[in-house]
Amino acid sequence: MYGLWYQRSRGRIKAKPGRGLITESMIGAPLGSRATLVQFSSAFCTPCRATRTLLANIVAEMHDVEHVEVDAESELELVRQLNILSTPTTLILDSSGNEIARAAGAPKREQVINALTAIRE
Amino acid sequence: MSSILEKKIDSVSIDARGPRFSAGLTTVVLAFALVTSNLWIVIAQAIIFAIGAVKGPQFTPYALVFKNFIKPRLKGKAVTEDIRPPQFAQSVGLLFALAAIAGAISSFTPLFTLAASFALAAAFLNAAFNYCLGCELYLLLLRVRLAHGK
Numbered sequence: 001m002y003g004l005w006y007q008r009s010r011g012r013i014k015a016k017p018g019r020g021l022i023t024e025s026m027i028g029a030p031l032g033s034r035a036t037l038v039q040f041s042s043a044f045c046t047p048c049r050a051t052r053t054l055l056a057n058i059v060a061e062m063h064d065v066e067h068v069e070v071d072a073e074s075e076l077e078l079v080r081q082l083n084i085l086s087t088p089t090t091l092i093l094d095s096s097g098n099e100i101a102r103a104a105g106a107p108k109r110e111q112v113i114n115a116l117t118a119i120r121e
Numbered sequence: 122m123s124s125i126l127e128k129k130i131d132s133v134s135i136d137a138r139g140p141r142f143s144a145g146l147t148t149v150v151l152a153f154a155l156v157t158s159n160l161w162i163v164i165a166q167a168i169i170f171a172i173g174a175v176k177g178p179q180f181t182p183y184a185l186v187f188k189n190f191i192k193p194r195l196k197g198k199a200v201t202e203d204i205r206p207p208q209f210a211q212s213v214g215l216l217f218a219l220a221a222i223a224g225a226i227s228s229f230t231p232l233f234t235l236a237a238s239f240a241l242a243a244a245f246l247n248a249a250f251n252y253c254l255g256c257e258l259y260l261l262l263l264r265v266r267l268a269h270g271k
Contacts, residue, residue, distance in 0.1 A: 002246070003245075003246050003249055003250040003252065004250075006246065006250055006252060007250045007251075042255070042256075042259055042260060043203075043205050043206075043255075043259075044205050044206045044208075044209035044254075044255025044256070044259045045206055045253060045255055045256045045259070046137070046202045046203065046206045046207075046253050046255070046256070047253060047256065048256075049202075049203065072260050072263075073260075073263060076263055076264065076267050077267075079260065079263075079264065080264060080267065084260065085257075085260065085261065086256050086257045086260055086261075087255075087256050087259070087260055088256070105256070
């Protein structure tokens with residue numbers, strides 16, 4: 001049962017009202033002018049690599065969206081503050097740094113693109 | 122955060138189907154150990170976990186079976202993965218196996234059953250659902266350590 005839940009829930013993007021703004025200094029990189037994908041990764045995580053490739057690929061086609069990868073292990077305070085429980089976790093931020101949605105596990109391409117299209121400038 | 126990108130490049134990659142096959146064998150072995158309450162099978166599995174945890178998951182007997190007998194018969198392109206996630210999983214497996222052994226030796230059967238069951242559950246989830254133990258557990262462990270360190 002847990003296995004089925006696990007398989008179905010990984011990568012699903014859930015709308016999440018933000019718990020405060022995420023700033024450029026928190027993630028150590030500039031935000032995108034429309035949206036930002038913040039990916040939390042760790043060394044013992046197989047789907048992190050696939051997620052990195054996917055997200056980098058998506059933002060390559062969108063000039064106003066940035067992809068930022070954060071090493072969860074070295075940013076534990078931030079991980080706790082944002083309540084990141086597993087890797088990869090991807091947060092989708094709007095232009096001002098509000099968390100719009102998040103996905104635990106490798107997200108699906110169309111879902112990420114849909115979530116990004118929903119964010120207006 | 123280019124540092125993690127660089128770390129990934131110089132790490133070793135293996136055929137991702139190998140660890141999953143090994144998890145399948147581990148599931149069968151641990152299920153058999155639990156049903157028969159056989160300590161020796163758990164000890165053998167602990168040694169295999171130890172090889173995977175210390176030397177690397179590509180050096181266990183299961184991985185050798187995969188490499189020599191299964192992989193040559195598989196079609197399709199091999200997806201590779203970093204060895205560190207399965208190595209972490211093998212370490213967790215080793216801890217559970219050692220706990221099970223401690224339980225059996227001290228005649229504290231609930232510990233044997235519980236620890237062996239956890240190891241079995243993790244191996245089964247990995248084999249059947251491609252469960253990533255390192256993804257779910259590692260960050261939580263770090264967070265617990267951080268909370269206690271304060």
